[in-house]
Amino acid sequence: MNMIGIVGIALITAIFAVMLKRHHGEYAIIISICGGAVVIFLILAQITPALNQVNEWISAVGIPNQAALILLKTLGICFLTQFAVDSCKDAGESALASKVELAGKVTVVVMALPLFQSIASTAVSLVGGG
Secondary structure, X not given: OOHHHHHHHHHHHHHHHHHHHOOOHHHXXXXXXXXXXXXXXXXXXXXXXXXXXXXXXXXXXXXXXXXHHXXXXXXXXXXXXXXXXXXXXXXXXXXXXXXXHHHHHHHHHHHHHHHHHHHHHHHHHHHOOO
């Protein structure tokens, strides 16, 4: 599916959500989240070739697989967190959106700890401390 299809789905979803919001606000939120999920899945289908290309570049450069995997996972967490935050804000739950955003940030930091440890140990060995 191309960008025109994604925009079409998003616009149709938005129109249905706005129409339902007047009488059935709870259904409008569900329609909006479902439409957003469909768009995310379509984007993921398009991004697979790009991820394969990035994986080839990472292999060619010689970045360790663990580091590349951590980077790609954190990128995915960022995308999912942003989707969840936007969905919560659309539902009028800004406090919940803030909590989800904090959880995403903490998850990224926790996942990146092995990289921080590797960088720190490399720095210590370069300085001559280890």
